[in-house]
Amino acid sequence: MSRHQRPRQSIVRPRRLAAPPLRFFLPITLLVCLLALLVLRGLATNEAFHDERVAVSVDKSTVPTNLLNGGPIVDARGTLNNQPVSYQVPDHTVVLTFDDGPDPKWTPQILDLLAARHIHASFFITGAMASRNPELIRRIVAGGHEIGVHTFTHPDLTQQSDAGLAWELGQTQLALAGVAGVHSSLFRPPYSSTVDALDDWNYPVVKKVGARGYLTAFIDSDTEDWQRPGVPAIVKAAMPKQPGKGEMILMHDAGGDRSETVTALSQIIDELQTQNYHFATISESLGASSATVPVHGYQLWAGKAFIWLTGLSVVLLPWLVDLLAFVGVLVFARFALMMVLATRHARQRRRPDFAWGQPVSRPATVLVPAYNERECIANTLNSLAVSDHPIEVIVIDDGSTDDTADIVEELALPNVRLIRQPNSGKSCALNTGIANASHDLIVMMDGDTVFEPSTVRELIQPFADPSVGAVAGNAKVGNRDTLIGAWQHIEYVMGFNLDRRMYDTLNVMPTIPGAVGAFRREPLVHIGGMSDDTLAEDTDVTMAMLCEGWRVVYAERARAWTEAPGSMQQLWSQRYRWSYGTMQAMWKHRHAVRSRGPASRFGRLGLPMVVLYSVLAPLLAPLIDLFLLYGVLFVDAPRTLTAWAAVLLVQIALAWYAFRLDGEKPGYLITLPIQQVVYRQLMYLVLLQSSITAVTGGRLRWHKLRRTGEVAAPMGA
Numbered sequence: 001m002s003r004h005q006r007p008r009q010s011i012v013r014p015r016r017l018a019a020p021p022l023r024f025f026l027p028i029t030l031l032v033c034l035l036a037l038l039v040l041r042g043l044a045t046n047e048a049f050h051d052e053r054v055a056v057s058v059d060k061s062t063v064p065t066n067l068l069n070g071g072p073i074v075d076a077r078g079t080l081n082n083q084p085v086s087y088q089v090p091d092h093t094v095v096l097t098f099d100d101g102p103d104p105k106w107t108p109q110i111l112d113l114l115a116a117r118h119i120h121a122s123f124f125i126t127g128a129m130a131s132r133n134p135e136l137i138r139r140i141v142a143g144g145h146e147i148g149v150h151t152f153t154h155p156d157l158t159q160q161s162d163a164g165l166a167w168e169l170g171q172t173q174l175a176l177a178g179v180a181g182v183h184s185s186l187f188r189p190p191y192s193s194t195v196d197a198l199d200d201w202n203y204p205v206v207k208k209v210g211a212r213g214y215l216t217a218f219i220d221s222d223t224e225d226w227q228r229p230g231v232p233a234i235v236k237a238a239m240p241k242q243p244g245k246g247e248m249i250l251m252h253d254a255g256g257d258r259s260e261t262v263t264a265l266s267q268i269i270d271e272l273q274t275q276n277y278h279f280a281t282i283s284e285s286l287g288a289s290s291a292t293v294p295v296h297g298y299q300l301w302a303g304k305a306f307i308w309l310t311g312l313s314v315v316l317l318p319w320l321v322d323l324l325a326f327v328g329v330l331v332f333a334r335f336a337l338m339m340v341l342a343t344r345h346a347r348q349r350r351r352p353d354f355a356w357g358q359p360v361s362r363p364a365t366v367l368v369p370a371y372n373e374r375e376c377i378a379n380t381l382n383s384l385a386v387s388d389h390p391i392e393v394i395v396i397d398d399g400s401t402d403d404t405a406d407i408v409e410e411l412a413l414p415n416v417r418l419i420r421q422p423n424s425g426k427s428c429a430l431n432t433g434i435a436n437a438s439h440d441l442i443v444m445m446d447g448d449t450v451f452e453p454s455t456v457r458e459l460i461q462p463f464a465d466p467s468v469g470a471v472a473g474n475a476k477v478g479n480r481d482t483l484i485g486a487w488q489h490i491e492y493v494m495g496f497n498l499d500r501r502m503y504d505t506l507n508v509m510p511t512i513p514g515a516v517g518a519f520r521r522e523p524l525v526h527i528g529g530m531s532d533d534t535l536a537e538d539t540d541v542t543m544a545m546l547c548e549g550w551r552v553v554y555a556e557r558a559r560a561w562t563e564a565p566g567s568m569q570q571l572w573s574q575r576y577r578w579s580y581g582t583m584q585a586m587w588k589h590r591h592a593v594r595s596r597g598p599a600s601r602f603g604r605l606g607l608p609m610v611v612l613y614s615v616l617a618p619l620l621a622p623l624i625d626l627f628l629l630y631g632v633l634f635v636d637a638p639r640t641l642t643a644w645a646a647v648l649l650v651q652i653a654l655a656w657y658a659f660r661l662d663g664e665k666p667g668y669l670i671t672l673p674i675q676q677v678v679y680r681q682l683m684y685l686v687l688l689q690s691s692i693t694a695v696t697g698g699r700l701r702w703h704k705l706r707r708t709g710e711v712a713a714p715m716g717a
Helices: 020-044 106-117 127-132 134-142 162-180 203-211 231-238 259-274 297-349 377-385 404-411 426-436 455-464 483-506 521-526 537-547 568-588 590-594 600-620 622-635 637-662 666-696
Strands: 073-080 083-087 093-099 122-125 146-149 182-184 215-217 247-252 292-294 364-370 391-398 416-421 441-444 449-451 468-477 517-520 551-562
Touching: 020 127, 020 297, 020 622, 020 666, 073 203, 083 203, 093 106, 093 259, 106 134, 106 259, 122 127, 122 134, 127 134, 127 162, 127 297, 134 146, 134 162, 146 162, 146 182, 162 182, 162 203, 162 297, 203 215, 231 247, 231 259, 247 259, 297 483, 297 551, 297 600, 297 622, 297 637, 364 377, 364 404, 364 426, 364 455, 377 391, 377 404, 377 416, 377 449, 391 404, 391 426, 404 416, 416 426, 426 441, 426 521, 426 537, 441 455, 441 521, 455 468, 455 517, 455 551, 468 483, 468 521, 468 537, 483 551, 483 568, 483 600, 483 637, 483 666, 517 521, 517 537, 521 537, 537 551, 537 568, 537 590, 537 600, 568 590, 568 600, 568 666, 590 600, 600 666, 622 637, 622 666, 637 666
Parallel strands: 093 122, 093 247, 122 146, 364 391, 364 441, 391 416, 468 551
Antiparallel strands: 073 083, 073 215, 182 292, 441 517, 449 551, 468 517
């Protein structure tokens, strides 16, 4: 269906649309940014890129004996003849270490207890937890404690590539720089324990992190508090195996219920103090400067940017989920409304006793505005020539630069008049036709559309009801044998025509298709005819009729065959104009929302439905595909795909029902899954660009779609 609006000038030079990269840049960038924020939030919650694989211990043939028999602190930085060395915690010294935090519930309790006892500890944090709890990292640093790196997502590093290892360390340091402006040279591998557990798989990891300047800290005593064995068991496990010997004790301040850890910590401190132990951080126990040092410059600001974006992603996700739920409610509400109201509409109109009134037999005037339609105009007029209803045909040639008008004259068909005028736009051409019409029933069609013999008769029958001011026909895609044609065929049957049944039942039909529609002449003239205020003159005039209190109904048997765009470029151009024109029409008739007169029903019911279903839902629909992609890649692929398939099945069921109502063969529905994904992105891109154009006050000029003239009414119609 063509909805062109032409500038008032004698020669029209259609403007080229922006090159695809420029046109798609902002919408695609927005989608990519949203997906990146989703992934960033997934990293912060340990949902994205989370690897739960854990290696099984193997041989120790490559591990130096001095390390296996040494202390828990391993220096593989090449400080002594390029050979790793290890250090023991000094006698009567205890290093308390806490892994996997910080946790917003348990870490503050541990910090309070340590502060009350004037004790410093070492906290091996994960980057994910640090990015979610920045204030706790700052509190740890301010309390004089030491921070170590425990990777970002807590994977078994033996299962990671060198790039993965570098990423885990780098992202954690970035998080530390962002939340507290510090860098740490302490490291503890996830799933590690005592130094004698080093093997041929994890020893290379120690060397790799050593080459990056890290000191690796293992443990002497594992309290296994993560298993919640009870407070006495935790306290017992923390006690030195040899009286007076230095110990590095492992506990956890995150990862589950740590109430036993908090309770046991107080008892551990008391017991060790009675044994004349003092407490220190790892660096303090070695007599070295703190491993936690300030950062400056690029690393600091890059970290701040990372944390700001992570915080934004965490805050943004609930809003995105709410928007996704909103889209879901809109989609299923529309499905339900269409199913219920379209069924009601079909049953009502197909009852044997249904009639609009006495059959309408008086002649009608068919207006055919034409601009450079030489490929199609002959098929259009020949289809009208076999109409089974008395008509006059007025072809308004709107300054065509091809031989459209000459073809009309050469056909020399009876009851066909040709009016030539300078190029003035479709609205002006239609108004010229209205002014020259001989009859009070006006049928409008596009110059690329073909009617069946019964189309005009079926289209004007509703005028037997004096309350009906306009009638929408049933537009069909004629060139449906290509993939893009099949997609539009599905859209016309499932979307447009089911929508029209729904809106007809509610008496708020917002659009009469330019390809096939009919009007009473008197109310059409009363509202000022066809306006050029918008790019969607058919939507504009339909809304104006509703605001005047006239009924606008749908005649499903009044079929017209139109040539749909044959390429994505042309489809984009058409939908861009439709969307922008619809927005213009909604804005023009916004007063209906506050009206208490005839326009009140449309303003309070029809206009909000158009906003919700024609603007907001398509604009937000790509969230479905964003969450689908995220869910498949990072969450639970089977459950995500099952949910998506369930929604698709509902769509297929609705589409099958729509095809059944329209008497169409359902074979085209095999392309529906791809059509839904592609159309969601297309309409999102179109609506976003239309919204930007509307907000910035841009003007869209006419873009003529290329026609082939291949569409004709089917045999036997």
